Amino acid sequence: MRFIWGKKEFTLMIIPGANRRTVRFKLPHSSLYIVPSVILLVLIGFFVTIYFMNTHSHRTRNNMQQVFDGQERQLVDQITHKNSELEQLQANLIDLSQQANEFKLKLEEIKKIDHVIELMSETEGAKGTSKKTAAPSTQQPKGKNSDIGGSDVPVTSQDVSLLVNSTKEGLFSLVGDINALLLHLNESEAKLKEAQYVSSITPTLWPTVTHSITSGFGVRIDPFTSKPSMHTGFDLDGEMNDDVYATAAGKVVEASFDNEHGNHIIIDHTRGLQTEYMHLNKMLVKRGESVKKGQKIGLIGTTGRSTGSHLHYEVQKNGVPIDPNPYLKTDRKDEKP
Ligand SMILES: [Zn+2]
The missing domain is CATH 1.20.58 (Methane Monooxygenase Hydroxylase; Chain G, domain 1)
Structure with missing residues (x-):
């Protein structure tokens, strides 16, 4: 190969060998500047690309590092929160x-x-x-403000x-x-x-404030005939117009007057039990009326076959007079309303 310089151009000759044809290229002078410039530009382009790639990779690495750092912080926060x-x-x-x-x-x-x-x-x-009730509780719950102490042992x-x-x-x-x-x-x-x-409905109440019995249940000398006779109830000593109470809840089946019983009230308490209140001065309930236990139903008097103000009180079981004494347990003031 050899260069032959002309006026505005030069010729590039390539001689392959003795028996082969010579190849000639005619090139302008300017190609002497263009080719190195192109090579230089290509080289600059290459290095600039490398530089940018490197910068980009560095930035990406930094970004990833930041993301990882953020995630790590988040995880630590989460663990702390979970704890x-x-x-x-x-x-x-x-x-x-x-x-x-x-x-x-x-x-x-x-x-x-x-x-x-x-x-x-x-x-x-x-x-x-008289049944005894259960003993009061001796087991007391521990108060929240009990004194406490001891060493701090971690919980497993x-x-x-x-x-x-x-x-x-x-x-x-x-x-x-x-x-x-x-x-x-x-x-x-x-x-x-x-x-x-x-x-x-059980006649356990005293019918009067007084508990003074002047004549009990059973055989006695009749005050009118002076002969022995059966006294079918209690005679309770009371003042004229003292209150008379129903000894149990029930229904008034009789509230009337006759010469023997005077003004008298009969209350039916169901289950075969009835109570009767005789010689009343005044009756405060009517036949057919329902009464509560302890309700005031009349006033003591001496009407009918009576010698003075008193209440003849009688309890009947299935129509037969029985001794009221075993029933009489409480006073009106002791009963719950
Ligand atoms: Zn009597």
Whole structure:
């Protein structure tokens, strides 16, 4: 190869060998500047591309690092948050466990009260029998403000698990206890209502404020004939116009006058029991009226076959007069409204 310089151009000759044809390229002078310029531009372009790629990669790496850092911080925050939540849950669990224990103690007290109600209903049913009620509770729930102390031992997951299990078992047994207690309470309530009803229709009340009996139930000398006769009730000594009360709830089946009983009231208490109040000065109820136990029904007098102001009080069982004495247990002021 050889260069032959002309005026405005130069020739590039390529001589391959002795027996082969020479190849000539005619090139303008300007190509001497253009070709290196093109090469230079290509080189600059290459380096600029490398530079930008490098810068971009660096920026990407920084961005990724920032993203990772952010995610790491988030994770740490989340873990811290979860830890505090866990601590809160543990605290709640301990609280719940303590509450369950306190509740259990309360339940024991309620059971005792239920027992007392049961005894009360039995007592109501058989008034006069002196049954003892249950002893008051000696087991007191521990107050929340009890003094506490001790060293701070961290809670392990095993401790928490044990507490969860024991609390769960405690709550299950409590639910069972509550269900049984509710059933029992309902039965007790029904028994108590029945006992209260029986008590309301049983003539256990004194018909007058005075308890002074001038003539008892049984055989006596008749004050009019002076001969022995059966006295079918009590004669209660009272002043004229003293109050007379219904000794049990019931319905007035008689409120009238006759020469023997004077003004007299008969109250039917169902179950075969009736009470009669004789010689009244005034009757304050009418036939067919319902009366409550302890209601004022008349005033003491001396009407009919009577020698002076008194109340003849009589209790009849299935139409037969019986001794009122075993029934008379309470005063009007002692009865609950
Ligand atoms: Zn009498």
